């Protein structure tokens with residue numbers, strides 16, 4: 300049976316989602332954008348149909364939708380999708396409003412829908428190896444809530460130019476280094492070490508108020524750099540540094556303590572190193588990953604949850620609520 304899928308927003312992320320649906324197979328794709336030229340260009344590239352957002356929402360045969368629009372549009376689009384009983388995957392961050400996230404979550408449960416956020420790093424083998432490693436450390440410590448005898452500190456880094464769209468550099472458009480970059484690492488931090496219990500330090504800066512975006516000089520009014528130092532539920536001290544001003548993309552995570560250490564990245568040039576001291580070999584194991592299209596795995600996971608009723612436990616609404624709680628605590632810290 301062919302599945303009809305709507306893609307809303309035809310910018311940078313949309314082709315990545317499309318590559319995932321095409322790899323899954325048996326899909327008919329329909330694209331939509333507030334800028335009709337963008338929808339037409341994408342439809343020509345991937346031989347899809349074009350519809351308006353209203354047409355997608357009112358088409359009862361379209362049950363699955365990818366939302367690839369800027370952050371400030373997510374609330375309205377997702378609310379309309381769940382009202383009309385559509386399963387959705389929406390790019391991160393889902394929302395900057397806790398009440399909207401709670402309302403969407405309630406509707407998802409009532410209508411038995413899958414609602415997923417696009418935290419793509421959950422599908423990178425470097426980070427699933429990291430999660431399995433932490434679970435192994437936990438079982439060796441025999442402790443569910445505190446792994447600090449083995450691992451007591453972590454550092455997460457993400458940065459890039461983020462220069463292709465003006466909205467990414469505007470506060471009113473909910474751009475900035477927190478929403479665009481830090482959220483990815485908050486998601487990994489919470490997955491690995493639990494929610495924030497204490498905040499020691501938050502630094503937010505606008506280092507480059509004037510930037511050139513797509514050849515146009517713009518005034519940025521939202522942070523392009525953020526650093527946080529926090530403690531988490533598993534008693535790990537975590538530092539995260541995120542920016543929208545590095546000249547090229549960089550991303551990695553490192554954690555360590557008396558008995559264990561880990562380094563991993565989404566970047567294929569950085570190997571994953573795991574070391575559990577006192578383990579049989581007592582030497583690090585090193586994994587090279589190469590390039591992989593993570594959107595193939597992400598969309599497969601999403602569609603399997605929708606079509607095969609697989610348990611949905613990755614990138615859930617609850618995860619997005621936890622991330623938003625962290626962001627609000629970080630934003631309010633002074």
Ligand SMILES: NC(=O)c1ccc[n+]([C@@H]2O[C@H](COP(=O)([O-])OP(=O)(O)OC[C@H]3O[C@@H](n4cnc5c(N)ncnc54)[C@H](O)[C@@H]3O)[C@@H](O)[C@H]2O)c1
Nearest residue numbers: 308309310311312332333334337367368370372390391464
């Ligand atoms: N997962 C990742 O690694 C990753 C990377 C980059 C961006 N993102 C996220 O993806 C989302 C989109 O980012 P992007 O870089 O593709 O943005 P983009 O600016 O390249 O594309 C967004 C598109 O949405 C369209 N649009 C805007 N408002 C709309 C509306 N109301 N209805 C329909 N279309 C609308 C725009 O015309 C544009 O074509 C954001 O949430 C961003 O944070 C995720």
